[in-house]
Amino acid sequence: MSPARPRRPRSLGRDDRAVSTTLGYVLSLAIASLLVSGLMLAGGGYVETEREQVIRSELEVVGQTLVADVEGADRLAAAIDGTVSVRSALPRRVGSSAYSIELSDQGGGVTLVTLSAASVDVSVSLRLVTTTPLAEGRVEGGELVVVYDAADASPTLEVQTR
Template sequence: MSDARAVSTTLSYVLALAIATVLITGIIVAGGSYVDSQREQVIRDELTVTGQQLAADIERADRLVRAADTDGDVTVRTNQSSSNSVTGAPYRITLDSSTDTLVLNTTNPDVTVRVGLAVETPLAERTILGGDVQVRYTGSKLEVRDV
């Protein structure tokens, strides 16, 4: 009696398992990178919206400072409430006075968004964590602070 038939069944079973393993691994790897790229895009979109809202507050404070009587004391403060993370990633807000730019970034994943500011009042260089933010005029410069 020959045992060739038993070897054929075992061999086909092992080959089917190997092919299924390779296919499932490929799907998991491709799906994982797709999810990561989609997460980065969502973070970028959320940072853009948050940055534009904060930029509007900074520009509004700039207009109020310029419209006020410069001989007296001027107090301008605006508060913006937002989440302290975007898609589960904490973010930082930097006010770059050299380029009049608001920079928002996360570190994991590494995503950076820049929003230009149209202001005439000088800006104070400052980096804060995202979340509730106050834009205030210090008497000579506009700055962002944690609330």
């Protein structure tokens, strides 16, 4: 048997026992940061798409409500010879965005009702058919009134801000 060699004391300059722990910690933080950043980028686009879908759906419901109110005013105007005023209680905002309503005559009693959100590039168009002429115009969303006065020189339905 050979005699046991005496152990040399390790110097601090050559001690690398804790390097793997520190390196592992730094690598873990870097990987976690990359994953969180990727999720934020992917999730941000998803949230924006969902927000646009919500606004589009709300604009469709608001537009259908307005079309129904104008059609009701049209039926009343055809039935009576006087003044008609139908209130349309629409929300001021849809999906935290203000919106505008544009009425444009397409001819033959057909009007195109276009609702457009202000904060995102979303718009919805609906077709409206009336027997009474409907005045073209643009109004902001909110409390509206549909007015008709048979005493006017050229009586038309008109959507006005209340």
